[in-house]
Each structure stands twice: as C-alpha cells, then as structure tokens.
Amino acid sequence: MQRYDQATWSETDGDRYEPLLAEKNEQQVDVAEQTSLPDEVTRESVSLPELSEPEIARHYTRLSQMNYGIENGVFPLGSCTMKYNPKFTEDVAALADAAVHRDRSAESTQGTLEIYGRLQDYLGRIGGMDAVTLQPPAGAAGEFTGILVAKAYHEHNDEGNRNEVIVPSSAHGTNFASAALAGYDVVELPPSDDGRIDLDALEEAVGDETAALMLTNPNTLGLFERDIEEIAEIVHDAGGLLYYDGANLNALLGQARPGDMGFDIMHFNLHKTFATPHGGGGPGAGPIGVTEDLAGFLPSPQVRADDDEYELYEPEHSIGKVHGAMGNWLVLLKAYAYIERLGDDGLADTSTKAVLNANYLGSKIDLDIPFGPFHHEFVASAGDRDAADFAKRMLDYGVHPPTTKWPDIVSEALMTEPTETESRKTLDQLAAALNAVAEEDETTLSTAPSSTSARRIDQTSAARSPRLSWHALE
Amino acid sequence: MTQQTQMTQNSQNASSERRSEGNPFTPHTEADVEAMLDAIGAESVEELFDIPPSVQFEGSFGIESASEQTVVQDISATLAQNEQLTEFLGRGQYDHYVPSLVDNLSLRSEFLTSYTQYQPEIAQGFLQALFEYQSMLVELTGLGVANCSMYDAATALGEAALLADRVRETSGSQVLVSDLVREERLSVLENYLAGADMTVETYPTVNGATDAATLAEHVTDETVMVYVENPTAIGSIQEELSAAGDVADEHDAAFCLGSDPVALALLEEPAAVGADIVVGDASVLGLSPAYGMGLGLFACREDYLRQVPGRLVGVSEDASDNRAYTLTLQTREQHIRRERATSNICTNQAWVALRTAIHIAWLGATGLVDLAAECVELSRDLAADLDEIDGVTAPVYDRHHFREFLAETRQDAEQVAADLESAGFAVHAVDDHRIQVCITDANRPERDEFVAAVEEVVA
Numbered sequence: 001m002q003r004y005d006q007a008t009w010s011e012t013d014g015d016r017y018e019p020l021l022a023e024k025n026e027q028q029v030d031v032a033e034q035t036s037l038p039d040e041v042t043r044e045s046v047s048l049p050e051l052s053e054p055e056i057a058r059h060y061t062r063l064s065q066m067n068y069g070i071e072n073g074v075f076p077l078g079s080c081t082m083k084y085n086p087k088f089t090e091d092v093a094a095l096a097d098a099a100v101h102r103d104r105s106a107e108s109t110q111g112t113l114e115i116y117g118r119l120q121d122y123l124g125r126i127g128g129m130d131a132v133t134l135q136p137p138a139g140a141a142g143e144f145t146g147i148l149v150a151k152a153y154h155e156h157n158d159e160g161n162r163n164e165v166i167v168p169s170s171a172h173g174t175n176f177a178s179a180a181l182a183g184y185d186v187v188e189l190p191p192s193d194d195g196r197i198d199l200d201a202l203e204e205a206v207g208d209e210t211a212a213l214m215l216t217n218p219n220t221l222g223l224f225e226r227d228i229e230e231i232a233e234i235v236h237d238a239g240g241l242l243y244y245d246g247a248n249l250n251a252l253l254g255q256a257r258p259g260d261m262g263f264d265i266m267h268f269n270l271h272k273t274f275a276t277p278h279g280g281g282g283p284g285a286g287p288i289g290v291t292e293d294l295a296g297f298l299p300s301p302q303v304r305a306d307d308d309e310y311e312l313y314e315p316e317h318s319i320g321k322v323h324g325a326m327g328n329w330l331v332l333l334k335a336y337a338y339i340e341r342l343g344d345d346g347l348a349d350t351s352t353k354a355v356l357n358a359n360y361l362g363s364k365i366d367l368d369i370p371f372g373p374f375h376h377e378f379v380a381s382a383g384d385r386d387a388a389d390f391a392k393r394m395l396d397y398g399v400h401p402p403t404t405k406w407p408d409i410v411s412e413a414l415m416t417e418p419t420e421t422e423s424r425k426t427l428d429q430l431a432a433a434l435n436a437v438a439e440e441d442e443t444t445l446s447t448a449p450s451s452t453s454a455r456r457i458d459q460t461s462a463a464r465s466p467r468l469s470w471h472a473l474e
Numbered sequence: 475m476t477q478q479t480q481m482t483q484n485s486q487n488a489s490s491e492r493r494s495e496g497n498p499f500t501p502h503t504e505a506d507v508e509a510m511l512d513a514i515g516a517e518s519v520e521e522l523f524d525i526p527p528s529v530q531f532e533g534s535f536g537i538e539s540a541s542e543q544t545v546v547q548d549i550s551a552t553l554a555q556n557e558q559l560t561e562f563l564g565r566g567q568y569d570h571y572v573p574s575l576v577d578n579l580s581l582r583s584e585f586l587t588s589y590t591q592y593q594p595e596i597a598q599g600f601l602q603a604l605f606e607y608q609s610m611l612v613e614l615t616g617l618g619v620a621n622c623s624m625y626d627a628a629t630a631l632g633e634a635a636l637l638a639d640r641v642r643e644t645s646g647s648q649v650l651v652s653d654l655v656r657e658e659r660l661s662v663l664e665n666y667l668a669g670a671d672m673t674v675e676t677y678p679t680v681n682g683a684t685d686a687a688t689l690a691e692h693v694t695d696e697t698v699m700v701y702v703e704n705p706t707a708i709g710s711i712q713e714e715l716s717a718a719g720d721v722a723d724e725h726d727a728a729f730c731l732g733s734d735p736v737a738l739a740l741l742e743e744p745a746a747v748g749a750d751i752v753v754g755d756a757s758v759l760g761l762s763p764a765y766g767m768g769l770g771l772f773a774c775r776e777d778y779l780r781q782v783p784g785r786l787v788g789v790s791e792d793a794s795d796n797r798a799y800t801l802t803l804q805t806r807e808q809h810i811r812r813e814r815a816t817s818n819i820c821t822n823q824a825w826v827a828l829r830t831a832i833h834i835a836w837l838g839a840t841g842l843v844d845l846a847a848e849c850v851e852l853s854r855d856l857a858a859d860l861d862e863i864d865g866v867t868a869p870v871y872d873r874h875h876f877r878e879f880l881a882e883t884r885q886d887a888e889q890v891a892a893d894l895e896s897a898g899f900a901v902h903a904v905d906d907h908r909i910q911v912c913i914t915d916a917n918r919p920e921r922d923e924f925v926a927a928v929e930e931v932v933a
Contacts, residue, residue: 018602046614069584088545137767177811226526281825283767342496359510360514454594455793456595468786
C-alpha cells in the first residue's frame with residue numbers, strides 16, 4: 001500500500017510547525033522619515049517581516065513541502081475536476097508579449113486580441129454556442145453573468161416580471177448564490193427516485209415567473225439527464241431560459257454539446273475542463289456562451305475580427321461589465337494553449353478516458369454506489385461511517401479523498417471523480433485505499449490522519465474563536 | 475535523403491501517430507483500456523456513455539491538434555504582433571518589478587497544482603501562506619479582518635457595497651462614489667447591486683480630490699456606503715479622508731476606501747481615518763500587468779466578520795496541540811449556505827495572493843515603504859519635467875500625487891496619445907486636452923526619452 005508522508009518542518013524547539021514570517025523577524029519602519037510627503041497624508045509606521053532572500057526562499061519552499069498538489073498524487077474531488085496541468089502552458093503565460101496593460105489601444109495589441117478572439121470562437125464551437133464572452137473571472141462569476149444576461153433579455157422583451165430561477169436540489173451551491181446575487185428567488189427542484197430531474201416536478205415548478213432553469217449535465221451524481229430535450233421544451237414553453245452549468249463539461253467534451261441539447265446559456269470552467277492550474281483555489285476563468293438571441297446582452301467589450309483587424313466593441317444591449325478588465329487573461333491564454341495542443345481528437349479523448357476511469361474505479365471499490373449509470377464521477381456511500389472521518393483516514397494512504405457529504409441525496413456521500421489523467425495503476429491504488437479504509441475500525445478513522453504535516457485539526461474552535469491574522473496570535 | 479531528414483521525418487511520423495491516438499495527457503495503453511473494460515464488464519468505451527443518440531455530437535470542432543513546440547511557437551508569434559510600447563499607463567493597474575523569487579517559488583508544483591484546502595491536514599503550506607497574506611493586509615489597513623482573495627478591485631468594491639447593505643442598521647439603498655472612479659469599476663458595481671435593488675450615485679470632487687463639505691451635500695440617510703479612493707484614479711492623494719469618514723459616520727453609512735498595498739504602506743492608515751472597509755487590487759505586487767487580471771483586496775472591521783464575503787483562513791490546533799491552519803467560518807459560504815451565502819465566490823485568486831505575499835515578504839517593511847516613497851518622487855519629478863515643456867501643464871491639480879497625474883496639453887489629447895504611440899509610448903487620453911501619465915520603477919529607464927517624445931509631439 002502506498003503511503004504519503006508529508007514534510008514537516010521545525011525551526012523552533014519542540015514545535016512541529018513552520019513559524020510565521022513575522023515570528024522570524026518583524027521590523028517596524030517609521031514612515032515619516034522615508035518620504036517628503038507631509039505628515040497629514042502619511043501613516044506613522046509599518047510593521048512587516050524583514051528577512052533575507054535565502055530565508056524567504058526556504059520558508060516558502062518548506063511551505064510547499066507541506067502542501068499536496070496534483071503532482072503529488074490523485075485529487076478525486078467530485079465536481080471539481082482536478083486533473084494534471086500541462087507544464088508548457090506556463091511558458092506561454094510567461095511570454096513577455098502577454099504582459100500588456102489593459103488600457104492599451106486595440107491597434108497596438110492585435111496579438112492579444114487575436115488569441116482572445118480565437119478562444120471565443122473555439123469555446124463557441126465546443127459548446128455549440130453562437131457567441132462567447134471571456135470576461136467572467138471564475139465559474140461562479142460566469143453563472144452570475146449568465147443570469148444577468150437572462151435578466152436583461154427578459155426585461156428587453158417586457159418580461160421583467162419573471163423573478164424565479166429554478167435550481168435542482170443537488171446543484172452546486174454557487175447556482176443558488178449566483179441566482180440570489182442577481183436578485184432572483186430560488187425555487188428548489190427535488191430529484192426523482194433515479195437521481196435525475198423529475199419532469200412532473202419541473203412542470204409544476206415552471207410558469208410565468210420562471211426566468212431560467214440552471215442545470216448541470218451530467219448532474220452532480222454523474223448521471224446524464226436523458227430527458228434533456230423534454231426538459232428544454234418544458235422550460236422554453238414556459239418562456240424561461242435553460243442555463244448549463246459547465247462544471248461537469250469534462251465528461252461531455254466532444255461527445256455532446258450544450259447548445260445542441262437546447263441550452264441557451266452556459267459557462268465553461270477553464271480551470272477544470274481545460275486544465276489550467278488553479279493553485280490553492282484559483283485563479284480560474286468562467287467564460288459564458290449564449291445563443292444568437294442573447295448575444296446582444298453580453299458584457300462589454302467583446303472582441304471581433306473585422307477584415308484583418310481585431311477590434312473591441314460593445315454589444316447592442318450589453319449588461320456592462322462583470323470584471324474590471326478583460327477577465328483572467330493568463331488563465332485564458334493557458335486554456336487556449338491546451339485546446340490547441342489537443343485539437344478535436346484530444347478533446348474527445350479527454351471525456352472518453354474520464355468516463356472510462358470513473359467506471360473502472362467504480363467497479364473496483366466495495367462501497368455502495370446508489371445511482372447509475374454514471375459518467376465521469378459517482379457518489380458512493382460510506383454507509384455507517386462518517387464520510388468526513390473516512391476522508392481523513394484516506395490521507396494516511398497517500399491519496400486525496402473524494403468530496404464528502406455532498407450531494408446529500410446520498411447518505412455519507414463520497415463524491416468521486418478521478419479524471420482522465422490518472423493511470424490504471426493510480427486508480428488501483430485509490431480503490432485499494434477506499435477499500436482498506438472501509439475495513440478499518442471507527443477509532444482509527446476518527447483519529448486519522450497520522451502521517452500528514454498536521455494531525456486532525458480542530459475546525460470547531462477555529463470558527464468559534466476566530467484568529468485570522470498574526471496580530472491575533474500576539 | 476540525408477540521415478537528418480530521415481530522422482526528422484521519422485519523428486514527425488511518430489508524433490503524428492501519438493497525436494492521432496488523441497491525448498498526450500491520458501496515460502492509458504491499449505492493454506489498460508482492454509483490462510479496464512473487462513473489469514467494468516463493457517465491450518467498448520462508447521457503451522459507457524448514457525447520451526441519447528439525438529443529442530450526440532457527431533461533428534467536428536475543426537480544431538487541429540499541434541505539438542507542444544508548435545503551440546508555443548504559434549502563440550509566441552501571434553503575441554509578437556503586439557506593438558512594443560513603453561507603457562506610461564496606470565489607472566488601477568500598475569507595473570512594478572516582480573522579483574525572480576516570486577516566479578520560482580509560486581511555480582513549485584505543490585503550490586501551482588493544488589486545490590482549495592478542503593483537507594487542511596495536507597494543505598498546511600498554502601493555508602499558512604494565505605494566513606500570512608491576510609496578516610500583511612491587516613497590518614497595512616489596520617482593520618481586523620482581511621479575506622484571502624477576491625477577483626479584482628472592481629468586484630471587491632461590489633462585494634463591499636453588499637456587505638455595507640447587510641451590516642447597516644437603517645434602511646436605504648444608495649452607494650455614493652467619487653466622480654473619479656473609473657467607469658469600468660462603476661459598471662461592475664452597478665451589476666453587483668442590481669439584484670439588491672441598490673443604486674449608485676456619484677459625488678463631485680474638487681480640484682481632483684474629495685472635499686468633505688461637498689461630499690456632505692450629497693450624502694443622505696439613504697446612503698449605505700461612501701466610497702473614496704486614495705490615491706484616486708488620477709493619482710491624487712486625498713487630504714480630507716478623516717473628514718470624509720466623519721461625513722459617512724454622521725449618516726450611518728459605511729466608509730469604504732480604495733487603495734493598494736504599495737500606497738497603503740505610505741498613505742494614511744485606513745483604520746486611523748475611520749475606514750470600515752478597504753478594497754483594491756493587491757496584484758500590483760506579485761503580478762506583471764496581465765491585461766488587467768487582478769487580485770481583489772478586501773479588508774474590514776472585525777465586527778463585520780460573520781458577514782464577510784469569500785474565504786478566510788484561521789489558526790487552530792491539531793490533535794497533537796500544534797498550531798495548524800484551516801479554512802474557517804465556512805457557514806458563510808455558498809457551498810453550505812447556498813442562496814443565503816455572503817457571496818457566490820468559490821474559485822478565487824488564491825495563487826495570486828501567494829505571489830503577492832512572497833513579493834511583500836521579499837520587499838520587507840523597509841522595501842515596501844521605499845517603493846511607495848519612490849512612487850511619489852518619480853511622479854513629482856516627471857510632472858515637473860513635463861511642465862517645463864511649452865504647451866504642457868503638469869500636474870493639472872496642484873496636489874501630491876502617487877505614481878500618476880493628469881497633464882494638460884494644448885493639442886487634442888487623443889492626437890497626442892496617438893502620436894506618442896507612434897513614438898513608442900502608451901499614455902491614456904482622459905478628455906479633450908488632458909492625458910494621464912503613470913511612472914513606476916518599471917518604466918523609469920525610459921522616462922527621459924518619454925519627456926523628449928512629449929516635447930516633440932506637442933511642438
């Protein structure tokens with residue numbers, strides 16, 4: 001059995017933790033002495049750590065060694081799609097010509113705009129959408145943008161009274177939050193017995209007040225919504241729009257397109273499907289695609305090619321801006337490089353292998369998987385075990401555990417998504433870890449992990465008496 | 475055929491064979507696929523897809539795959555079409571030298587390829603780095619809480635207004651911002667507020683800065699938040715911050731200050747002037763101008779804690795009683811509270827925050843204050859030199875400036891900007907006869923040539 005012993009660093013007597021920079025050397029600088037500005041507009045002093053470069057290099061190197069990334073091992077977090085990130089995309093992002101200021105003229109940044117425009121075009125083809133904006137800086141920002149576009153569309157058609165967005169109960173939490181942020185009442189849709197959309201319940205839920213239905217397909221249980229065409233018809237007949245949450249697009253890449261299924265708006269998670277690293281939780285990027293009817297409402301500016309020149313323009317009924325600039329450009333650039341590298345065949349191979357891997361892993365584990373057939377991810381149940389404890393023990397086997405306790409349709413859920421970049425051998429190790437933990441006693445689980453840089457962390461007291469900066473430790 | 479040509483052809487054949495199999499990042503051999511299908515009990519991979527035939531995609535995207543080398547060369551050549559201009563541009567995005575250490579450390583794969591720290595026991599490194607980032611911002615703002623990364627300054631401003639609306643006790647739905655705030659930020663703010671039925675109004679500035687008496691004429695009991703930038707989008711340093719804060723207080727409006735980590739090292743401490751919230755773009759340290767990609771800075775008073783948007787890292791102990799870090803107060807967040815969450819932000823700018831923290835650590839207290847002082851001196855000296863040119867007045871407003879300032883030109887400003895672009899320099903045209911000029915350590919080497927070019931252009 002594989003084991004993963006994470007580095008722990010000790011510079012102080014007896015303590016296992018890496019001390020804070022501030023504990024190494026905090027320096028107070030008297031600001032007034034350093035500037036010709038009058039005292040009235042300046043602060044008195046600043047206290048920050050002050051260390052030599054080698055000390056800083058060691059500090060952050062050690063921190064990196066107390067951190068788990070995809071190159072340390074598998075990250076089978078369901079719905080998060082954490083796959084291997086190709087290295088060469090970093091070289092592309094580091095090109096000096098990529099680092100232009102956002103206020104440069106279109107004439108002087110034709111190279112940047114060409115890639116921007118080409119990526120818009122590629123994503124449109126991949127999603128089956130007529131127009132794409134790259135401005136939203138994350139998936140949830142894409143959801144928010146998409147719902148704002150839907151809102152502007154309805155208002156434009158004198159249907160501004162539509163004030164509800166329908167969201168299946170198993171959907172990502174961001175769907176609910178983004179719809180609420182855009183000012184909508186959220187109507188929760190319970191699932192059918194087979195984990196999919198209940199058409200009767202949907203018929204019941206839609207009406208004159210429906211602005212949109214937000215749907216993930218395959219859904220968070222990994223199940224394809226086979227009735228998607230009927231779903232689209234029901235929503236459209238009621239005058240609503242169908243929104244595609246792209247979080248699970250990795251499972252469909254090159255196999256089916258949201259636009260062909262009847263979706264009107266979709267977002268792409270470039271940091272998931274298109275393998276751009278999102279270290280520590282970001283940055284990502286969340287472009288949205290829309291049908292022709294909605295293109296005029298997209299954020300401003302958009303990029304288009306006019307003869308041989310690329311130019312910026314404002315769509316006719318634009319909602320304005322959702323990011324201070326043009327979105328997370330470096331992430332866009334990396335995703336573009338990834339798409340160019342793979343092409344049609346590689347993109348289709350991605351979903352093929354992602355689905356193969358999930359099904360293979362599912363076949364190798366002894367846990368109950370209540371719903372199927374699944375695509376790129378499945379939700380297993382830890383049974384009478386606490387899924388959170390189950391996950392902690394998996395850390396001792398050198399693997400990152402699945403997403404736990406969600407969606408709550410499955411009790412003690414372990415939502416597992418291996419992705420296409422894991423080898424058969426890695427999947428065997430992951431299955432062995434899941435199976436081994438399932439056999440262990442509860443005490444072992446509840447006291448795990450033991451081989452990591454920190455043992456089980458008390459998250460309750462962290463929330464009860466928050467200490468959020470080094471000043472709170474003084 | 476020479477041996478070399480033969481080898482090249484062979485390697486091309488070999489790579490095209492690999493490509494035709496699809497994907498260089500999927501590690502499966504044919505034998506693996508067979509064995510895996512056997513284990514599943516399926517005949518083919520196609521059988522695993524549960525997609526109705528009517529929506530199956532049979533077409534092509536028309537995207538050709540290419541070798542890694544070709545992709546890098548193509549992108550490199552495409553980006554090289556950008557004109558090589560020395561940028562004297564600012565207005566919220568600034569170019570400071572990013573030390574080599576930042577790339578070297580942040581590109582370590584354990585950082586770059588990690589994920590949100592849902593399992594803190596194997597993510598202590600990133601959590602500690604984010605905790606240190608939060609701590610640095612707490613020090614710079616003097617406020618009790620800093621979250622660990624939002625998208626950019628504009629979206630952080632939107633979140634600030636929503637926070638103000640949640641914490642303010644009396645009713646009212648208007649946000650008041652200075653007329654110097656750039657329109658992109660205003661537009662983002664309006665989009666954030668539309669869903670909450672809130673509106674944005676601007677108040678006039680006097681001689682390029684907030685005048686407390688003028689502000690007082692515009693604040694009402696409907697005002698939820700007063701937003702002031704220091705320095706402003708035109709680089710002017712505010713002199714009536716405390717007075718502006720008092721005006722906000724009198725009307726029970728939250729006082730929100732826009733700034734950045736470099737300016738915060740030198741200018742009045744937000745907490746000392748009564749700021750309740752600070753927003754801004756922190757990527758000014760850690761990231762080169764990446765076409766506006768940013769890192770939203772967000773700090774606020776401690777008593778707003780339970781209403782703060784975004785991720786927070788806190789300290790706790792592990793089972794061995796050692797200090798340990800964890801994401802905390804997650805009940806505010808969308809994955810738990812859904813439509814009642816304080817924000818919809820999920821994926822954020824954590825890796826940029828790591829870079830910013832490393833950059834601040836590299837500078838240290840002395841280096842950061844020096845850099846800030848340099849921003850004052852460089853812009854003052856450049857303005858003085860431009861002012862000596864016949865047909866140019868700089869700065870337009872007789873105040874202290876930080877990094878940038880307005881200059882008035884006798885000629886049409888758009889034309890001046892266009893002519894400067896032909897001469898190799900990018901500046902921002904503000905209106906008919908005013909351009910905006912920004913100088914930092916990054917474009918300092920070209921400042922004399924820039925002055926000469928301006929002289930030539932306006933002659």
